[in-house]
Amino acid sequence: MCSLIADEAILTDLMIQPDRLKLYGHTAYRFIFGGFMWIYIASSHTAPSQIKSTFLSSNGEMTILVKNIESMKYFESLAIDLFERAKM
Secondary structure, eight states: OEEEEETTEEOTTOOEEEEEEEETTEEEEEEEETTEEEEEEOOSSOOOHHHHTTSOOTTSOOOOEEEEGGGOHHHHHHHHHHHHHHHO
């Protein structure tokens, strides 16, 4: 999970339809709402250590990354897609 910011403010009013993706070879689902990007891994395989540190632990703790949306390629491609759809 990561907190999404733009102009030093958390984007609490942003909600985007879930989508499916591959993350280190695992099927995952990305949800964006409440100022966070939530990623759920749907795989029976062992997750690699690169992403295990961001999982909710058995004691209820989780690392939350903070990302500026301007640095994320996902939002760039989303903006282009929305722009193209608006031209139709």
